[in-house]
Amino acid sequence: MTELRRADVAIVGAGPAGMAAAVRLAEAGLRPVVFDLNATPGGQVYRQLGDPQVDAVVMGEDYLRGRTLVETFTRADIDYRPLSRVWWLGRESTGYALGVITQQGAQSWHVDRLILASGAMERGWPFSGWQLPGVMTAGAAQILLKQGALVPCTSAVLAGSGPLLYLLAWQYLRAGQPPALVLDLAPESGYRALLRQPLNAWRGRGYLLKGLRMVAALRRAGIPVLQGVDGLQAEGENAVERVRYRHRGSWKTLPASLLLTHFGVVPEPQLARSLNLPHGWETGQQSFLPSRSETLAADERLWIAGDGGGIGGALNAEREGCLAALDVLASLDIETPDALGWERQALQHARHRDLEARRLLETLFRLPVDWLDLQPEDTLICRCESVSRGEVEHAIAQGAAGPNQLKAFTRCGMGPCQGRQCGESIARLLARRTSQPLDTIGYYHIRPPVHSVTLGELASQQDT
Amino acid sequence: MFRRSERACQAARQVQVRVDGVTMSVPDTLSVAAAVLQVHGWQGYRRHHDGSSRAPLCLMGVCHECLITIDGQPNRQGCLVPVAEGMHIERQGGERHD
Ligand code: FES
Numbered sequence: 254m255t256e257l258r259r260a261d262v263a264i265v266g267a268g269p270a271g272m273a274a275a276v277r278l279a280e281a282g283l284r285p286v287v288f289d290l291n292a293t294p295g296g297q298v299y300r301q302l303g304d305p306q307v308d309a310v311v312m313g314e315d316y317l318r319g320r321t322l323v324e325t326f327t328r329a330d331i332d333y334r335p336l337s338r339v340w341w342l343g344r345e346s347t348g349y350a351l352g353v354i355t356q357q358g359a360q361s362w363h364v365d366r367l368i369l370a371s372g373a374m375e376r377g378w379p380f381s382g383w384q385l386p387g388v389m390t391a392g393a394a395q396i397l398l399k400q401g402a403l404v405p406c407t408s409a410v411l412a413g414s415g416p417l418l419y420l421l422a423w424q425y426l427r428a429g430q431p432p433a434l435v436l437d438l439a440p441e442s443g444y445r446a447l448l449r450q451p452l453n454a455w456r457g458r459g460y461l462l463k464g465l466r467m468v469a470a471l472r473r474a475g476i477p478v479l480q481g482v483d484g485l486q487a488e489g490e491n492a493v494e495r496v497r498y499r500h501r502g503s504w505k506t507l508p509a510s511l512l513l514t515h516f517g518v519v520p521e522p523q524l525a526r527s528l529n530l531p532h533g534w535e536t537g538q539q540s541f542l543p544s545r546s547e548t549l550a551a552d553e554r555l556w557i558a559g560d561g562g563g564i565g566g567a568l569n570a571e572r573e574g575c576l577a578a579l580d581v582l583a584s585l586d587i588e589t590p591d592a593l594g595w596e597r598q599a600l601q602h603a604r605h606r607d608l609e610a611r612r613l614l615e616t617l618f619r620l621p622v623d624w625l626d627l628q629p630e631d632t633l634i635c636r637c638e639s640v641s642r643g644e645v646e647h648a649i650a651q652g653a654a655g656p657n658q659l660k661a662f663t664r665c666g667m668g669p670c671q672g673r674q675c676g677e678s679i680a681r682l683l684a685r686r687t688s689q690p691l692d693t694i695g696y697y698h699i700r701p702p703v704h705s706v707t708l709g710e711l712a713s714q715q716d717t
Numbered sequence: 718m719f720r721r722s723e724r725a726c727q728a729a730r731q732v733q734v735r736v737d738g739v740t741m742s743v744p745d746t747l748s749v750a751a752a753v754l755q756v757h758g759w760q761g762y763r764r765h766h767d768g769s770s771r772a773p774l775c776l777m778g779v780c781h782e783c784l785i786t787i788d789g790q791p792n793r794q795g796c797l798v799p800v801a802e803g804m805h806i807e808r809q810g811g812e813r814h815d
Binding site: 290291292297301304305306307308310311336338374375384385386387388389390392393396397398400401402403404405406407427428429430491492511521636637639668669670673674704705707709 | 718720721724729754760767771776779782
C-alpha cells in the first residue's frame with residue numbers, strides 16, 4: 254500500500270507565480286508543497302538564477318530582477334520538490350488529489366487547496382519544415398543561454414513575432430554570437446493600428462522604448478532586421494540547410510543551419526484542461542485562457558496564477574502568485590480579509606496597470622489569422638503523428654466536426670506531446686473551415702497522464 | 718552545435734558523461750538534451766517513427782522531440798533530466814523507438 258501524503262496547500266510550478274505564492278503562504282505560517290518540473294527554482298524566466306551562468310551584461314537587467322525572489326524562496330520553510338511531474342489531478346469534495354512522479358518515485362497526494370502556476374509555453378505555429386533539426390524556439394535558445402551560457406557555433410537566423418525575438422537577438426549580440434538575420438513576421442498593420450491607439454501606446458511606452466533600443470543596438474551592430482516578412486520555410490534533407498522567407502512580395506533564400514523561431518507564448522494548458530475547467534478564446538492574446546475570478550480562483554479550492562492563466566509576464570506572475578496566496582489565506586481564515594485588503598488592493602491595482610500596458614504588445618505582435626491557409630499542404634500540423642495540413646483539411650471536409658473527432662480521424666494530438674503543439678492550430682483550422690467561433694470549436698479533451706509516464710515509474714511507489 | 722560563450726560569468730563545474738559510448742565533460746548545470754546539443758548539435762539526435770530526423774524544439778518539456786535513451790531507458794525527455802556524473806546517454810538516431 255502506498256501512503257497518501259497530505260498538505261494544506263500544493264503549488265504546481267516554481268516560476269515567479271509559484272515562488273511568490275509559496276513565499277507569501279510561508280510568511281503566514283503555512284508550509285506549502287511545491288512541485289516543479291525543473292531541477293532549480295525560477296521557472297523559464299528566472300532559470301538558473303540561483304547559480305547564474307551569464308550576467309546582466311548578456312541577459313539584461315530583467316533576468317537579474319528575480320534574484321531576491323529566488324533567494325527568499327530558497328530560504329523560506331517550503332516543502333519544495335524539484336524534478337517532479339504532476340501527471341494527474343482529481344477533484345474531490347475536500348480538495349484535490351494529485352499523482353506525482355518525483356525523483357523518489359511515484360507519490361499520491363491529497364491537498365485541501367491547490368494553486369496552478371504552471372506557466373506558459375511557446376505557441377506551436379506551423380510552417381513548412383518546422384520539424385527539421387536545426388529549427389528551435391527562441392525560448393529553447395534562451396534556456397541554453399541560462400543553463401550553460403551556451404550560444405550557437407554558427408550565426409543563427411531569428412524569425413517570428415514578439416519581444417522575445419528581439420531580446421534573444423540582443424542577448425546573442427552581447428554574448429559574442431550575433432545572429433545572421435532577424436525576420437520580423439509581425440504584420441505591418443500592427444504598427445499602423447498602434448498609431449490609432451495613442452492611449453495604449455502611451456501605457457505601453459516602457460515596452461516600446463525597450464524594444465526600440467534593442468532594434469537600434471542590432472542595427473548599429475550591422476545585423477539586418479527585416480520587418481514585414483510574411484512567409485517562412487525551412488528546407489534541408491535531414492536538417493536545416495536553407496531558410497526561405499517572403500519579404501515585400503518576393504521569396505528569398507539564405508543558406509543557414511539554425512533557425513530560431515518565436516510566435517508568442519500561450520498558457521501551458523494540460524492541467525487546467527485535464528480538470529475540464531471552462532476556457533474562453535481571448536482575442537487580444539489570441540489564445541484559449543482558463544476562466545478565473547478577480548481573485549484568480551477557478552473554483553473554491555483551486556487558483557490559477559501567472560502566465561498559465563493568461564500571459565502577463567514575470568512581474569505580473571509574481572503579483573498573481575501573491576494574490577492567489579492571499580485568497581487562499583482568506584479562505585482558511587488565517588488572516589482576516591480586512592487585514593489582507595490593502596495588500597490585495599495594491600496588487601490588483603498594479604496588475605491592471607501592467608495588463609493594460611501589455612495591450613501594446615498584443616497590438617504590435619498580432620499573428621495573421623490566415624497564416625495556416627497560406628502554408629503548403631504538406632506542412633505538418635501535428636509533429637508527433639506527422640499529420641499534414643492537407644490531411645487535416647481532408648478530414649474536416651469528410652465531416653470531422655470538432656478537435657476530438659479530428660483526432661479520431663487523423664491521429665492528430667495523439668502523440669507524446671498530447672496536442673500541446675497542434676491544439677491551437679487544429680482549433681483555428683476548424684474555425685475557419687466551418688465558419689464557427691473558436692469558443693464553439695473548443696479544444697481536445699485532455700486526459701491524464703498529462704506528462705509521459707512509464708509503467709516502471711508508476712510501479713516505483715515509495716513511502717519516503 | 719553550441720559552445721560556452723566567452724561571456725560566461727564563471728567557469729563551469731564539469732561532470733563526465735558517456736554519449737554514444739564516448740566519455741565527455743559537460744557543465745553540470747545542463748540537461749541531457751542541452752549537453753547533447755553542445756557536443757553533437759542537432760544532427761543525428763533522434764529518428765522519428767515516420768523515419769524523419771528530429772531534434773529538441775522547446776527544451777522546456779512541451780514538444781517531446783528530445784526523446785533519448787538515458788542509462789538504458791529509452792524515450793526519456795532529455796530536456797527535463799539534468800546530467801549526472803557517469804550517466805550513459807544514447808541518441809536514438811538509428812533504429813525506431815516507438
Ligand atoms: S525539447 Fe521539447 S520536450 Fe524536450
